Amino acid sequence: MEKILKILILEDNKSDAGLILRELNKSRLIFTSEIVETREAFENALDTIKPDIILSDYYLPSFDGAVAHHIKEKKYPEIPFIIVSGTIGEENAVELIKNGVTDYTIKDRLFTLPQKIIRALKEAEEKKENREANERFSLATRASNDIIYEWKINDDAVWWNDAYYNLMGIKKGKEWLDHTSWSNSIHPDDHDSVMNSLADFFESKEIFWSNEYRFLDNKGKVYCFVDKGYLLRDQNGEPFRMIGAVADITNLKNYITQLKEMLFMTSHRVRLPIANILGLSNALDESINDPAELKEIVDYIKLSAINLEESTHELNHFIQNSKDKAENKIQT
Incomplete structure (x- = not known):
């Protein structure tokens, strides 16, 4: 169902108001209208009917169209x-458009009004x-913990969300900041590779870019x-935004890094006692007559069993800590 437009007409001349309505009725617009003549009636109508569009005369007895627009x-x-x-005059018309x-x-050109209404509503x-x-x-x-940015490449200007300023520790x-606010904070060991990657990307026809690098905050703390x-x-x-x-x-x-340490632990510290136990068990399979040697x-x-128990305990503790950290990371 097509929407019924609510049109507020500010016009003190009933004859002119009638001409406006006649022209609108000739169009395909489906509308209701309210005609007001005074400032008080205009302000009341703004609040009561909440119009979709306003048509206003420029010269009115108690005030004018410019004041009505300001209200x-x-x-x-x-x-x-x-x-x-x-009669409005070209100079007044230009000034009104500048003011919004x-x-x-x-x-005497009311036949253009319906099309202008359609364009204005669009x-x-x-x-x-x-x-x-x-x-x-x-x-x-605001909801994201990520740093969001918009880069106007031709102006070399970057907009950052609040997460950037929070991380950098600056107000x-x-x-809009200069692009160097970002590039100068890239870790020196990564700077050239990142900038080269970006330059190659601009020269390509691609539209998606991704890079991993280290970044320094305002106090020199390193982030990945x-x-x-x-x-x-x-x-x-050509890239522009x-x-x-x-x-x-x-x-x-x-x-x-912690997971790598865990892999090392399982590969060496746990396997070594197991290898010792297996080797000694094989030795017991042989005939040993000397009680001291036995x-x-x-x-x-x-001793190997004790070492294995300790390593297993450390491994369990490590895995539990890793699990807790992973869960905290998911929550944050």
Whole structure:
């Protein structure tokens, strides 16, 4: 079902208001309308009917279209506002458009009004969608622990979300920072390879980039990052904008190191006592008549068993700690 438009008409001349309605009725627009003449009635109508669009005369007895637009902007900036006037003058029209008026038409060209209304409503809907998309993006960046960035490549300017400033330990100042705010903080041993990777990526036709590198915060602390970016190219294939997310994998790297230690433990510290026990057990299979030699072998078996028990205990403790850390990582 097609939406019924609510049109608020600010017009003190009943004849002119009738001409506007007649022109709108000739169009395919489905609408209801409210005609007001005074400032008080206009302000009340804004709150009561909440119009989809406003059509306003420029010259009114108690105030004018510019003031009406200013009132509307304070309360409902998203509502399109079209000036419909007999004589407005090009200079006034340009000034109104600069100040945010959606469009204007003169009264002897009312046949253009329906199309201008359709265009104004379409633009308002697009602005609403963009605003909602920006709000979703803003909420997503707040909810994420990742560093989110937008890079205007031609301007060499980068926008960072709050996670970047929190990690760097600096206060957010300007909305856009120089690109060197990022590149100068890459670990010196990784800097050239990252920049070369980025340059090669720009020269290619790819749109997805990923790199792992170390990064230094404001105090010199080292982090391990995985940086994934999505590149926008113009019609000539030249890069002009990049959106990306940086994940801090420092804890994950440390966890992997711990797992390597666990592998070493199982490969050497646990297997060695087992090998000793097996070897000594084989020796017992042979005929040993000397009680002293037999006692020595038994003592060796006991010692190997004790070492194995200790290593097993350490291994269990290590695995439990690794499990707890992994669970904490999932929660955070």
